[in-house]
Amino acid sequence: MKPSRFDSTVLTLCFAFLYIPIIILIVYSFNASKLVTVWGGFSLEWYKVIWSNQGLMDAAWVTARVGMLSATLGTILGTLAALTLVRFPRFPGRVPFTGMIYAPLVMPEVITGLSMLLLFVAMNIDRGFWTVTIAHTTFTMCYVAIIVQSRLLTFDRSLEEAAMDLGCPPVKTFFRITLPLIAPAIISGWMLAFTLSLDDLVIASFTTGPGATTLPIKIYSQVRLGVTPEINAICTILIGFVTIGVICASISSKRTELRRIRDEHDAIRAAT
Amino acid sequence: MARSLGPVKRKFSPWTEPHAVPFIRFENITKRYGDFVAVDNLSLDIYEREFFSLLGPSGCGKTTLMRMLAGFEAPTEGRILLQGRDLANTPPYKRPTNMMFQSYALFPHMTVEKNIAFGLEQDGLPKGEISARVDEMLKLVKLEAFAKRKPAQLSGGQRQRVALARSLAKRPKVLLLDEPLGALDRKLREETQFELMDIQHTLGLTFLIVTHDQEEAMTVSDRIAVMDKGVVMQVATPAEIYEAPNTRYVAEFIGDINILECAVVANTGEVLQPGHPPVVRLDSQGVSIAVEQECAAAAGTSVAFAIRPEKVRISLNQPADVHINAVHGEVWDIGYLGDFSVFLVKLVDGRVVRAAQANVLRLVDRPITFGDIVWLTWPLDAGLVLTR
Numbered sequence: 244m245k246p247s248r249f250d251s252t253v254l255t256l257c258f259a260f261l262y263i264p265i266i267i268l269i270v271y272s273f274n275a276s277k278l279v280t281v282w283g284g285f286s287l288e289w290y291k292v293i294w295s296n297q298g299l300m301d302a303a304w305v306t307a308r309v310g311m312l313s314a315t316l317g318t319i320l321g322t323l324a325a326l327t328l329v330r331f332p333r334f335p336g337r338v339p340f341t342g343m344i345y346a347p348l349v350m351p352e353v354i355t356g357l358s359m360l361l362l363f364v365a366m367n368i369d370r371g372f373w374t375v376t377i378a379h380t381t382f383t384m385c386y387v388a389i390i391v392q393s394r395l396l397t398f399d400r401s402l403e404e405a406a407m408d409l410g411c412p413p414v415k416t417f418f419r420i421t422l423p424l425i426a427p428a429i430i431s432g433w434m435l436a437f438t439l440s441l442d443d444l445v446i447a448s449f450t451t452g453p454g455a456t457t458l459p460i461k462i463y464s465q466v467r468l469g470v471t472p473e474i475n476a477i478c479t480i481l482i483g484f485v486t487i488g489v490i491c492a493s494i495s496s497k498r499t500e501l502r503r504i505r506d507e508h509d510a511i512r513a514a515t
Numbered sequence: 516m517a518r519s520l521g522p523v524k525r526k527f528s529p530w531t532e533p534h535a536v537p538f539i540r541f542e543n544i545t546k547r548y549g550d551f552v553a554v555d556n557l558s559l560d561i562y563e564r565e566f567f568s569l570l571g572p573s574g575c576g577k578t579t580l581m582r583m584l585a586g587f588e589a590p591t592e593g594r595i596l597l598q599g600r601d602l603a604n605t606p607p608y609k610r611p612t613n614m615m616f617q618s619y620a621l622f623p624h625m626t627v628e629k630n631i632a633f634g635l636e637q638d639g640l641p642k643g644e645i646s647a648r649v650d651e652m653l654k655l656v657k658l659e660a661f662a663k664r665k666p667a668q669l670s671g672g673q674r675q676r677v678a679l680a681r682s683l684a685k686r687p688k689v690l691l692l693d694e695p696l697g698a699l700d701r702k703l704r705e706e707t708q709f710e711l712m713d714i715q716h717t718l719g720l721t722f723l724i725v726t727h728d729q730e731e732a733m734t735v736s737d738r739i740a741v742m743d744k745g746v747v748m749q750v751a752t753p754a755e756i757y758e759a760p761n762t763r764y765v766a767e768f769i770g771d772i773n774i775l776e777c778a779v780v781a782n783t784g785e786v787l788q789p790g791h792p793p794v795v796r797l798d799s800q801g802v803s804i805a806v807e808q809e810c811a812a813a814a815g816t817s818v819a820f821a822i823r824p825e826k827v828r829i830s831l832n833q834p835a836d837v838h839i840n841a842v843h844g845e846v847w848d849i850g851y852l853g854d855f856s857v858f859l860v861k862l863v864d865g866r867v868v869r870a871a872q873a874n875v876l877r878l879v880d881r882p883i884t885f886g887d888i889v890w891l892t893w894p895l896d897a898g899l900v901l902t903r
């Protein structure tokens with residue numbers, strides 16, 4: 244069916260609304276001129292500059308480490324929380340526990356950040372790399388818990404029972420059967436946690452300290468002094484990372500789909 | 516699929532031998548979930564090498580009973596003994612039972628081969644022995660060509676056979692089958708029933724099967740326990756269950772049956788034919804019925820007369836004796852099943868009695884048709900009196 248003129252107009256507007264700001268940012272990252280709004284010809288100058296900007300590179304490295312570590316810790320804790328929620332329908336304190344899991348999803352980040360800050364101050368912990376990591380672990384584990392929980396809800400418990408029936412003790416059953424089958428959910432939980440940690444500004448700015456400036460904080464503080472093409476370049480690199488991630492994810496899900504279709508064909512052929 | 520001839524079936528009835536020791540014993544088992552009683556003070560003995568069925572509608576407690584034997588549920592009260600040993604403190608992964616799940620529960624991330632080997636690996640058997648046993652199992656279920664496939668690449672029937680092979684690989688003392696054939700189509704189901712019987716015979720294992728399909732239970736079992744609401748109604752061989760059900764519930768659950776409400780007219784121990792049981796005389800709204808049966812029902816009590824449709828004779832001619840075990844009515848509906856025709860005969864008082872007749876002759880037009888006035892008769896020993 245040929246799209247009507249109305250349809251194509253709406254589509255164009257939507258795309259424009261979503262992507263024009265990003266396209267402008269990318270285009271101007273290749274701008275030779277130092278002025279952000281004036282096109283001065285194509286150049287890779289700013290990409291070279293960021294390599295030599297030690298502050299920016301340090302911030303990127305801190306962000307990567309915080310992201311990896313907090314995503315990993317958050318994934319472990321979130322998976323355990325999800326298992327608890329799904330496997331133990333009744334235990335004392337279940338309701339508050341469930342509430343705590345969901346709270347950071349709806350809580351304004353400012354409040355989460357502030358309460359973390361108060362906690363660290365009260366406990367007399369110096370703010371820095373570890374405090375940001377802990378704060379990010381806390382808020383990302385909730386997302387992981389919810390993703391893993393929804394997978395576990397559709398998990399066929401008889402698979403675990405079958406393993407135990409065949410002589411496999413419970414802990415081994417978890418690692419041989421449950422974990423491999425919920426792994427896709429855990430991995431996507433980790434990726435979401437990493438992304439959330441990567442672009443968090445608010446919580447990080449409350450909980451970080453000297454020597455542990457994350458990239459979003461760095462960018463924000465530089466922008467306050469005026470947008471430079473350098474910022475555009477670093478943002479373009481970030482966009483590149485995210486785009487590659489999204490493409491990989493969609494290729495892998497496409498592959499899974501293709502394999503499913505092939506399996507179905509095999510099954511039908513096997514039946515006849 | 517050609518079926519190999521297993522060993523010749525011998526007469527097998529350990530439950531009739533007074534000194535036989537039961538292999539599995541459920542002793543006064545009760546299982547409660549909150550206020551709901553799933554299994555109610557149930558006792559049951561199962562013997563070695565028996566093919567035993569738990570038959571009943573969904574929610575009758577049959578699956579719960581099986582899951583308690585496998586160790587996935589603990590009885591609220593009572594004991595389960597296997598070879599005289601209480602299973603209470605044995606976790607499922609240490610019980611000498613294996614289960615074939617209704618959903619098959621095949622591990623989707625493992626190949627057929629790996630699925631079958633899983634249980635053997637848990638026992639720490641040497642590699643060579645495991646692969647020999649896996650090959651043997653694949654051969655048993657005729658899936659040699661599919662060893663490297665994943666469960667998703669198999670048809671429903673093949674998955675069922677993988678599940679069977681996996682649960683048999685460890686040579687369990689008892690194999691538990693939870694609605695094993697429920698997901699298969701009719702033809703495949705019938706073939707598989709015979710295969711199951713063959714395998715059970717060849718390996719000499721004890722099989723406990725849970726099913727709601729009475730035909731399946733009748734075909735495969737040595738004995739059947741008919742269950743209702745957590746209670747065993749009757750435990751007997753398929754033939755006994757069919758020919759001598761002990762209650763209306765069992766009579767109506769298994770096969771097709773006519774039930775006529777009756778009052779006992781006389782139960783005096785009068786013997787009509789020498790060597791036969793005494794006769795109970797009943798009256799069902801003017802129809803006089805006589806049944807040869809040992810029965811404790813006193814005169815005046817109300818009972819049910821039950822008779823299977825195939826034991827009711829149908830004829831256009833009036834019988835010689837119209838006063839006993841004979842009634843006439845109008846053919847109201849005919850169900851043509853190919854091998855059998857079932858006639859629904861409406862009596863004068865409005866009740867409907869079913870009579871089935873084997874279609875022995877090749878005819879397209881049957882002599883008895885809609886609206887005909889027919890006579891239904893039955894011999895003295897064809898029906899039975901049910902007091903419960």
